[in-house]
Amino acid sequence: MAKRISMIDLFAGCGGMTSGFVAAKGYKPVMAVEWDLHAAATYAANFGESHMRWGDIALVPDDDIPPADVIIGGPPCQGFSNLGTRDVNDPRNKLWKEYIRFVRHARPKVFVIENVDRFLTSSEFELLQQEVREGGLLEEYDLSSGLLLAADYGAPQRRKRAIVIGSRIGKIPLPEPTHGRGNPMGLKTWRNVRDAFSGKNISDRPETTSLPESKVIYFDKEVPGPFKSEDLHIGRTPTALSLLRYSHIPPGGGRFNLPEELLPNCWKKKKTGTTDVMGRMRWEEPSVTIRTEFYKPEKGQYLHPQWEPGPDGYRVDRPITHREAALLQTFPEHFVWCGTKIQIAKQIGNAVPPVLAESIAKHIKPYIYRSQ
Template identity: 85%
Template sequence: MAKRISMIDLFAGCGGMTSGFVAANGYKPVMAVEWDLHAAATYAANFGESHMRWGDIQDIKDDEIPAADVIIGGPPCQGFSNLGTRDVNDPRNKLWKEYIRFVRHARPKVFVIENVDRFLKSSEFSLLQAEVRHGGLLEGYELTYGLLLAADYGAPQRRKRTIVIGSRIGKIPLPEPTHGQGNPMGLKSWRTVHDAFKGKQLLDVPTVKALPDSSVSFFGEKVPGIYKSEDLHIGRTPTDVSLLRYAHVPPGGGRFDLPEELLPNCWKNKPSGTTDVMGRMRWDEPSLTIRTEFYKPEKGQYLHPQWEPGPNGYRVDRPITHREAALLQTFPDTYLWCGTKIQIAKQIGNAVPAVLAEAIARQIKPYILSA
C-alpha cells in the first residue's frame, strides 16, 4: 500500500484546502481545526467528524497536537484584506502565531500558508520570515512564497492568493501554471464561467428561494443541513428596480451602464472607482473573485452571464446562486453543505479554490515521499 501523507488543516473553514489535497491522492487528514460551527459541520459532513476540532485553536493544548507530515491552512485574513480595516492590532492577525505553535509541535516536513495578496507586504509576514532564521521558532525551514492566480491552475476564477511553502526537507518551488490566458504555448486555456456551468442546467431563475427544511447534529449541536449541491441552486426576490438595473448591464458591464434614473445617490455621487459592482460575468472568461456576498450584485460582478442585446434577447437577470458560486470555487458537485444561506455563502467565499489547493498538494507530494 502506498504511503499515506498525514495532514493537519488549521483554520479549515468548510474544507476547500482539504478537498484539493484529498483530490491529489495520498493525503490523510489527522486533525482539522475550525471555530465556526457551521463551517466545521460542512467539513465534517465531507471528511468525517472524528478528527475535526470545532472551537478556538488557542484552546488546543500542545500535547493534543498530533505529529503530521503536512500542515495547511489560512489564518484569518480580514485585517490584511483590502476590504478590511487593515488594523495591525486586529487579534485575528495574530492567529498565525497559533499556526507556528502547531508547526513546532507537529514537526511537519512541509507547511503551507494561504492568505490574501496583501499578506506579502504585512508586518506579520516579515515576522514569519524572521522566524525561519537562526534562533527563530521555525529555524530549519526554508520558505518559498509568491502570488498565485487561481485561473492559472484550472479555476474558472481570477482570484489572487498568497501562498507560502515552508519546508525542512529542501526548498520546494511553487507549482508552475497549468493554464494561461488565450492559447498559451504548452498550457491549457483558462477555464471559463461557461466551462464551470456547462451541463449543469443553470439557465433559469430558480423558483425555490429557501434551503430544504432539514437539520443534522455535529459536535453535539444541531445545524441546518445536510444539503446537496443541487439544494444550493436557490434564488432571491429582487425588487422591480433591481430587475430594471440588471437588464441594462451587458456581459463585462457594471454600474456605469445604468441610466441616470436608475442610479442610487451613492453611485451618482461617486463617478469613479468600484467598477465591478452591479457587474455581469462573461461566459468566455473566468469570473472575478468570488467573495462572501456574491448573491448581492451591488457588491461585485455577480450577475449571471446570460445576456443577449435587443428587446427580445434571452437574458438571465439574477445574481449567481450558491451552487454556481461553489462551482466557480471548484468544489466538487458532490460536496455536502451545512448552515443557513448566509453561512454557506461565507463558507464558499472564504474558501481556497479546490483545484489551486490540489496543484499545491501535487507539487509538494514527491518531496515528502522521497524525504
C-alpha cells in the same frame, strides 16, 4: 506503495483546502481545527467528524497536536484584506502564531499557508521570515512565497492568493501554472464561466428561494443540513427597480451602464471607482473573485452572464446562486453543506478553490515521498 501523507488543516473553514489535497490522492487528514460551528459541520459532513476540532485553536493543548507530514491552512486575513480595516493590531492577524505553534509540535516536513495578497507585505509575514532564520522558532524550514492566480491552476476565477510553502526537506518552489489566457505554449487555456456551468443542468430560473428543511447533529449541536449541490440553486426576490437595473447591464458591464434615472444618489455622486459594482459576468472569461456576498450584485460583478442585446434578447437577470458560486470555486458536485444561506455563502466565499489546493498538493507530494 508509498505510505499515506498525514495532514493537519488549521483554520479549515468548510474544507476547501482539504478537498483539494484529498483529490490529489495520497493525503490523509488526521486533524482539522475550525472555530465556526457551521463551517466545522460542513467539514465534518465531507471528511469526518472524529478528527475535526470545533472551537478556538488557542484552546487546543500542545499534547493534543499529533505528528503530521503536512500542515495546511489560512489564518484569518480580514486585517490584511483590502476589504477589511487593515489594522495590524487586529487580533485575528495574530492567529498565525497559533499556526506556528502547531508546526513546532507536529514537526511537518512541509507546511502551506494561504492568505490574501497583502499578507506578503505585512509585518506578520516579516516576523514569519525572521522565525526561519538561525535561532528562530522555525529555523529548520526554508520558505518560498508568492502570489498565485487561481485561474492559472484550473479555477474559472481570477482569484489572487498569497501562498507560502515552508519545508524542512529542502526548499520547495511554488508550483508552475498549468493554465494561461488564450492558448499559451504548453499550457491549458483558462477555464471560464461557461466551462464551470456547462453540463450541470442548472436552471436559469431557480424554483425556490429557500434551502430544504433539514437538520443534522455535529459536535452535539443541531445545524441546518446537510444540503446537496443542487439544493444550493436558490434564487432571490429582487425588486422591480433592481430587475430593471439588471436588464441594462451587458456582459462585462456594471453600474456605469445604467441610465441616469436608474442611478441611486450615492452612485450619481461617485463618478469613478468601484467598476465591478452591479457587474455582469462574461461567459467566455473566468469570474471575478467569489466573495462572501456574491448573491448581492451591488457587491461586485455577480450578475449571471446570460445577456443578449436588443428588446427580444434572452437575458437572465439575477445574481449567481450559491450552487453556481460553489462551481466557480471548483467545489466537487458531491460536496455537501451545513448552515443557513448566509452561513453557506460565507463558507463558499472564504474557501480556497479546491483545484488550486490540489495543484499545490500534487506539487509538494514528490518532495515528501522522496524524503520518506
